[in-house]
Amino acid sequence: QVQLAESGGGLVQAGGSLRLSCAASGSIFNGNAMAWFRQAPGLRRELVATITSGGSTYSARSVEGRFTISRDNDKGTVYLQMNSLKPEDTATYYCNTADGPWDYWGKGTLVTVYT
Numbered sequence: 200q201v202q203l204a205e206s207g208g209g210l211v212q213a214g215g216s217l218r219l220s221c222a223a224s225g226s227i228f229n230g231n232a233m234a235w236f237r238q239a240p241g242l243r244r245e246l247v248a249t250i251t252s253g254g255s256t257y258s259a260r261s262v263e264g265r266f267t268i269s270r271d272n273d274k275g276t277v278y279l280q281m282n283s284l285k286p287e288d289t290a291t292y293y294c295n296t297a298d299g300p301w302d303y304w305g306k307g308t309l310v311t312v313y314t
Contacts, residue, residue, distance in 0.1 A: 201227050201303045205294055208308030211284055219279040219308055221294030228275045232297035235268060235279045237290035238307075248279065249297040262288075284312045 202224040211217055223233065232251045238244040248258045248268035256268050267280040277294050291307040 200224065203227065203294055203303065203305030205292060205305050205308040208292060208310045210311045210313065213284060213286055213312055213314045215284050215312075216280070216282045217284065217310060219281065219292055219310075221277040221305070223275050223277065223294065225275060227296060228277075233270060233277045234295060234297035235277070236293045236295060237288075238293070239290040244293070247292070250277065281310070284310075286312045286314055288312050
């Protein structure tokens with residue numbers, strides 16, 4: 200059974216940090232590139248960062264230098280370290296495979312950044 204469980208979101212002041220975690224079932228995690236996405240109210244879901252099974256990473260320009268994606272293959276977990284948070288980072292954050300198919304999504308974790 201596919202399982203994606205995001206956690207770690209919360210309310211944080213601008214300039215602060217959060218670390219998100221995503222526990223993924225083996226069927227969706229093992230050997231696959233994983234990604235973090237986010238969706239702000241009224242906007243489309245967008246890609247934030249990706250990481251291959253070997254650890255190569257990509258970050259969207261809007262978060263480059265502030266967010267870092269990582270993974271623990273033994274634990275089946277993907278992380279997103281978010282530093283220097285800005286109000287425009289406010290969104291619900293989701294993890295999933297980087298390449299799809301995106302038939303299933305977890306509940307996400309809400310990040311709210313205030314000034």
